Amino acid sequence: MRSTLRAMTITGMVVAALAIPPTVASAAAAGDDDDAARGGPSANQVLRGYAADTWTSLVAMTDEETGLVADNIEGDLTAASGYTSPTNIGGYLWSTVVARDLELISAKEARERMRTTLSTLTTMERHEPSGMYYNWYSPADGAKLTTWPTNGSTVHPFLSTVDNGWLAAALRVVAGAEPKLADQAEALYASMDFGWFHDLAARPEVGINRGGFWVEAPPGCSVPGNYGDDGPDVFYTCHWYDTTVSESRIATYLGIANGQIPAEGYYGTLRTMPDQGCDWAWQEQKPTGEWREYLGVPVYEGVYEYRGMKLVPAWGGSMFEALMPDLFIPEAEWGAESWAVNHPATVRAQIEHGLDEAGYGYWGFSPASDPFAEYREYGVEAIGISSDGYASDVERTNVDAGYDGCREATNPAPDFGDGVVTPHAAFLALPYAKDAVLENLSGLKNELDAYGPGGFYDSVAVGSGTIADRYLSLDQSMIMGAIGNELKRDHLKAYFVDNSFEDAVRPLVEALEFGSVLP
Structure with a gap:
């Protein structure tokens, strides 16, 4: 299931997509694509179909009398929690x-x-x-x-x-x-x-x-x-x-x-944790950065390095830690020197980990259902602060590149096992790599059969093809939010942000200067 040819094709496409501003990439992808020209469904029609099936799962999970949705439901849309x-x-x-x-x-x-x-x-x-x-x-x-x-x-x-x-x-x-x-x-x-x-x-x-x-x-x-x-x-x-x-x-x-x-x-x-000798040497890697001051608050603008990029890491290196708030708040628009670089860098890191570093052939890593049990945390551990953070595979492969002068490397270039991909994580990347998202999801659906009556199953171990055939309402709602924003020009952000919110929050976001770099 790990197609090297397919991975190379997607990687080339991703680099091209991320080399231009996200808004331009999204606008270009929103037009008539090659599939539509050949008589097939357009990219946006595909997304709308995913939304329709995802909505079916949420309806099945919801009590008609109370309007309260259950936490999860089995893959055949019976037995809600x-x-x-x-x-x-x-x-x-x-x-x-x-x-x-x-x-x-x-x-x-x-x-x-x-x-x-x-x-x-x-x-x-x-x-x-x-x-x-x-x-x-x-x-x-x-x-x-x-x-x-x-x-x-x-x-x-x-x-x-x-x-x-x-x-x-x-x-x-x-x-x-x-x-x-x-x-x-x-x-x-x-x-x-x-x-x-x-x-x-x-x-x-x-x-x-x-x-x-x-x-x-x-x-x-x-x-x-x-x-x-x-x-x-x-x-x-x-x-x-x-x-x-x-x-x-x-x-x-x-x-x-x-x-x-x-x-x-x-x-x-x-x-990141500050770079202060060996006091913080338990973190994943030695950060680089500089101190800045905002509203009188000293801040160490630390970043990690990953495959030529510099980015501010999440605790576990998962997609939803980085991008779920971006469904509602225009962080990339307001934070030109911070989130506008860090969000696409996070997306590229997830893609390159799945396709190149780990060689899974697929990507998108966030906490989700465990294909072999109930629930587990997944992420790209190398871009997580915790040195034993969220792994991307069933085997819980730990990356340890050491900490210069404090901790010797024990596993800097591991062999990864059965990678666990979580579709909702890929959907969150839509504003930053739409073509790559669609290609990735198409493979999960058509090659791995990770799709049922309620849309994408919650996760799939791509090496063994083992599927967590259940739906989590949280993850389904992230999918709905991401598709809605893509097809309706960030309508959730428009509903969420009013003048008073923008007046209070936008100046704080605009002032940020991360040390993130996306070559």
């Missing part, structure tokens, strides 16, 4: 907007679907002082889960920073996309205070977000406190979201736009 999360619910809401805009459903059906979901959200138990939602609910009635439906184990109700971020993002989209529901969506959004997650003491005068909190002390590590100054103490996670290229930055954007997190908080996260 008995649990859902704020991210799942948010993903279903923005996917409904996409389905409407692509005319997969009528405006009336979309409005009624979203109205049902919003109405259920108003009745669900929340942490009232913060307005935040717990992490797990029953799709059947919206009840907060205290026992896990699959095995009866105890659930300690948790409120997640990033999960509430994605639900809040969806509420902004609904408010911007459907005037008849705007008041209801805006009321829910306005009740959510992201200041509850933001620890000003973690980095003096800057602060960073905790991973979330429990209302009652859980087993294991927790930290009592109350960043909201309202009501009794909660119990915070012992970790923070302290890296810049992370899906968790959605919560920081929202908190800053709402005036709940100081603007300086945007500069509180780390590009």
Whole structure:
């Protein structure tokens, strides 16, 4: 299944596509392509077909009475899971907007679907002082889960920073996309205070977000406190979201736009760990960079090197860490000296890893269903900060190129095994390498049969051809969002970003100067 000829062809195409600005590449690809000239479907028709099938899976996962989508469903679109999360619910809401805009459903059906979901959200138990939602609910009635439906184990109700971020993002989209529901969506959004997650003491005068909190002390590590100054103490996670290229930055954007997190908080996260002797030698590689100051905040603009590129890495090297927030916020447009270079560099790194370095013949690596079990994290480990970060194969092959002067290399050029490709990761790359995305997806569908009644299965081990024949609503909603933006000129960003958001956030993004380089 690892066609060298096919890999060489795609690599040449990718280099050509990424050599011109992403907006030009997308516009060129959006016109009549060779397939259309030969009487076949155009690239955009193919994408619309993928969206239609993906939407079918989301409908199958959604309870008609509550409007709550399940976390996942089996590949034959039966046996949906008995649990859902704020991210799942948010993903279903923005996917409904996409389905409407692509005319997969009528405006009336979309409005009624979203109205049902919003109405259920108003009745669900929340942490009232913060307005935040717990992490797990029953799709059947919206009840907060205290026992896990699959095995009866105890659930300690948790409120997640990033999960509430994605639900809040969806509420902004609904408010911007459907005037008849705007008041209801805006009321829910306005009740959510992201200041509850933001620890000003973690980095003096800057602060960073905790991973979330429990209302009652859980087993294991927790930290009592109350960043909201309202009501009794909660119990915070012992970790923070302290890296810049992370899906968790959605919560920081929202908190800053709402005036709940100081603007300086945007500069509180780390590009890489600093280059300070051997103190940070546990990270994947020795960074290079320089110190800059933003709003009085000193920032080490560190980058990693990978195959001739320089880029700011994610923690695990996965696509969704880097590009999921880009579905809603025009980071590349606003950040000419930062995200506009880093996003396409991340995409190229994923492509070159899959096709050239690992030789899988396919690419796209993010956390997803495990073809051999339940769920696992996948990424390009060499562009992840963690030295034992997200591997791209079943064997969990670790890359260790060492750390100059501190750690000897133990595995600088490994042989990779059975690579696990996750289709949603490829879809996220559409703004930066559309032709390569379509070629990659065509192979996954037609050569590996990684496609079913609800669109692309969640992942496939491309060497053995083993498929995770299930659908995760989160991953399906990323696919819907990416296709919608590609075919409707970034409509999700238009719905999400209003004048007040742009006024608060755009200057912070525009000021950034990463050290990223895409030759």
